[in-house]
Amino acid sequence: MSDRDGKIWMDGQMVEWRDAKIHVLTHTLHYGCGAFEGVRAYNTVNGPAIFRLQEHTERLFNSAKILRMKIPFTQEQVNEAQCAVIRENKLESGYLRPLTWIGDKKLGVSPKGNTVHLMVAAWPWGAYLGEEGMQRGIRVKISSYTRHHVNITMTQAKAVSNYTNSILANMEATDDGYDEAMLLDANGFVSEGAGENLFVVKGGVVYTPDLSAGALNGITRNTVFHICKDLGLEVVQKRITRDEVYISDEAFFTGTAAEVTPIRELDRIELGSGSRGPITEKIQSAFFDIVNGRNPKYAHWLTKVSA
Ligand code: PMP
Numbered sequence: 001m002s003d004r005d006g007k008i009w010m011d012g013q014m015v016e017w018r019d020a021k022i023h024v025l026t027h028t029l030h031y032g033c034g035a036f037e038g039v040r041a042y043n044t045v046n047g048p049a050i051f052r053l054q055e056h057t058e059r060l061f062n063s064a065k066i067l068r069m070k071i072p073f074t075q076e077q078v079n080e081a082q083c084a085v086i087r088e089n090k091l092e093s094g095y096l097r098p099l100t101w102i103g104d105k106k107l108g109v110s111p112k113g114n115t116v117h118l119m120v121a122a123w124p125w126g127a128y129l130g131e132e133g134m135q136r137g138i139r140v141k142i143s144s145y146t147r148h149h150v151n152i153t154m155t156q157a158k159a160v161s162n163y164t165n166s167i168l169a170n171m172e173a174t175d176d177g178y179d180e181a182m183l184l185d186a187n188g189f190v191s192e193g194a195g196e197n198l199f200v201v202k203g204g205v206v207y208t209p210d211l212s213a214g215a216l217n218g219i220t221r222n223t224v225f226h227i228c229k230d231l232g233l234e235v236v237q238k239r240i241t242r243d244e245v246y247i248s249d250e251a252f253f254t255g256t257a258a259e260v261t262p263i264r265e266l267d268r269i270e271l272g273s274g275s276r277g278p279i280t281e282k283i284q285s286a287f288f289d290i291v292n293g294r295n296p297k298y299a300h301w302l303t304k305v306s307a
Pocket residue numbers: 038166192193194195196197215216217218219220221254255256257
């Protein structure tokens with residue numbers, strides 16, 4: 001992925017993709033204190049635009065705040081950097097990856113006196129859990145790994161180090177032949193996927209774990225709240241048990257990468273009809289209308305990348 005043409009924004013400069021390098025003694029590489037975002041740009045009816053750019057940038061700054069890191073750029077500069085990366089790489093749509101990390105000035109555990117850096121890269125990226133999964137639903141397994149407790153790593157930070165837990169869960173599930181993992185919190189309640197929030201539908205009501213289960217406050221999760229309101233669907237945030245998912249009518253994952261991905265099976269138990277459910281389909285279709293600029297009500301969520 002590193003040896004290719006293109007441009008990456010690094011600490012205020014556009015640098016050649018293959019020259020966007022850091023030193024092996026970079027603090028974040030050793031101890032995992034860093035934060036990132038996953039953002040998508042869509043080729044909308046009005047040209048390439050970034051979906052909920054300001055909310056993603058805000059979450060990045062909040063993640064940094066939680067981790068006691070001071071990003072040496074303003075939110076406006078980080079927004080502009082993301083637009084510039086899409087433009088410079090001539091992308092019509094794609095995935096954006098802003099990352100903030102601690103530098104290589106010193107290597108004790110304490111990052112005090114070290115430097116904080118930021119980069120933004122972007123590249124084309126289709127359906128994260130596969131096109132077929134978007135239509136038919138994916139197969140998921142409850143992970144043997146527990147999701148982070150809210151007072152161990154900070155679960156509202158999209159922290160680099162949190163993702164070791166996601167990697168372990170995802171590798172275990174995919175090695176066992178499933179598409180993705182679902183993690184339980186330290187009390188045994190359903191939390192989220194390795195990189196997605198979870199929703200279940202039962203009796204026409206939409207449920208999602210409340211954030212005390214250690215799930216990230218997903219921006220797509222919030223988008224689904226708006227969609228449900230528009231569709232007249234009640235959304236309830238509550239503690240959800242594993243067997244409540246087994247007997248749900250429908251379930252789906254949400255995320256910037258995963259978008260709205262139906263779940264057809266959990267632990268080899270078919271959920272509902274065992275395919276994409278009708279409410280999931282409606283929410284999915286409303287989601288794609290919004291991100292592709294076909295719903296004027298949410299035009300303010302799309303930032304055009306053209307200068
Ligand atoms: N949970 C985790 C652990 C994630 O990595 C993501 C992806 N950022 C999400 C939930 C979904 O968040 P969002 O909708 O903001 O992408």
